[in-house]
Amino acid sequence: MSARGPSTLGVNFNRSKAMGAAFGIAAMLIAGQAAAEGKIRIAQQFGISYLILDVIRDQKLIEKHGKEAGVDIEVDWASISGATAMNEALLANNLDIVSAGVPPALTMWDRTGGDVKLVAALGSLPNYLITTNPDVKTLKDFSDKDRIAVPAAGVGFQSRTLQIEAAKLFGQENFQKLDQISISLPHPDATAALISGATEVNSHFSSAPFYYQALQGNKAVHKVISSYDILGGPATFNVLYTTTAFHDENPKTYAAFYAALGEAAKWINANKEKAAETFIRQQGSKLSPELVLEIINDPENDFTIVPQNTFVYATELHKLGVLKTEAGSWKDYFFQEAHGENGG
Structure with missing residues (x-):
């Protein structure tokens, strides 16, 4: 494409x-x-x-x-x-x-x-967590300098899915750890941000068709994890x-x-x-x-x-x-x- x-x-x-x-x-x-x-x-x-x-x-x-x-x-x-x-x-x-x-x-x-x-x-x-940060290969690689765009930070599908995985990785008491670097942004805007690389948003927990566009619109974009990975399958x-x-x-x-x-x-x-x-x-x-x-x-x-x-x-x-x-x-x-x- x-x-x-x-x-x-x-x-x-x-x-x-x-x-x-x-x-x-x-x-x-x-x-x-x-x-x-x-x-x-x-x-x-x-x-x-x-x-x-x-x-x-x-x-x-x-x-x-x-x-x-x-x-x-x-x-x-x-x-x-x-x-x-x-x-x-x-x-x-x-x-x-x-x-x-x-x-x-x-x-x-x-x-x-x-x-x-x-x-x-x-x-x-599936939803894909994608990023332009070459150093981020897993959720543990995210730092305070990264910004993850989701439609509804802290409460929506994407944030809740990340909370489930964060609890496994960082302990149940830290299940909201990734919420601290998440911001609310509609999928189209977040996709445009990743393709352009011109904003602080360098990551996006994205649904179709948006992750298809981002992965092909900017070669620096790569997949970190899928909601299917977190939930154990489709x-x-x-x-x-x-x-x-x-x-x-x-x-x-x-x-x-x-x-x-x-x-x-x-x-x-x-x-x-x-x-x-x-x-x-x-x-x-x-x-x-x-x-x-x-x-x-x-x-x-x-x-x-x-x-x-x-x-x-x-x-x-x-x-x-x-x-x-x-x-x-x-x-x-x-x-x-x-x-x-x-x-x-």
């Missing part, structure tokens, strides 16, 4: 789409009404890890499965960046289904006493979650949504070129179709709704005191519809 400059890094949404999403959220905040059977309000974040939702939206799969069950379903879509905004909207009854990384979702399950549970995985995709990146009230009060709508998820995942794996086109169309991406297809074809990336290695987060974050509730298994925090999957 060819190197791409910072102008290509705002790949996931344009200004008009972002403004439209903002107005959509404002309208929901004013409404503040719980959805009735036959209506579902879904929010997703930006990036290729949300491809399953892009396919559902593009093919109107929720509406399709609703009709098969004898119910007309009205689907409202919103695009939001960040788990905090997602969680606030969910708790305020302004959204029904939200999406974020596994650790923020588990935090919601924990803090609501199980009133919020996970619906399904959105795929197993692991779920993002998940969907909702309240028990929505789940229990809207059985037909929920069933249609879950069926749509399964159909979308199967369709992606059978129609990868079309899936790449769907992503670009739905998210207004500036990425080349070739790069998107390469990401979808990468054997490390599995667009599946089956949860993988989520229980590692549940157990390790409980040990660190991040989660107060100890889960007996992954089924404790997933709704029963997912229990038939060979998850973890």
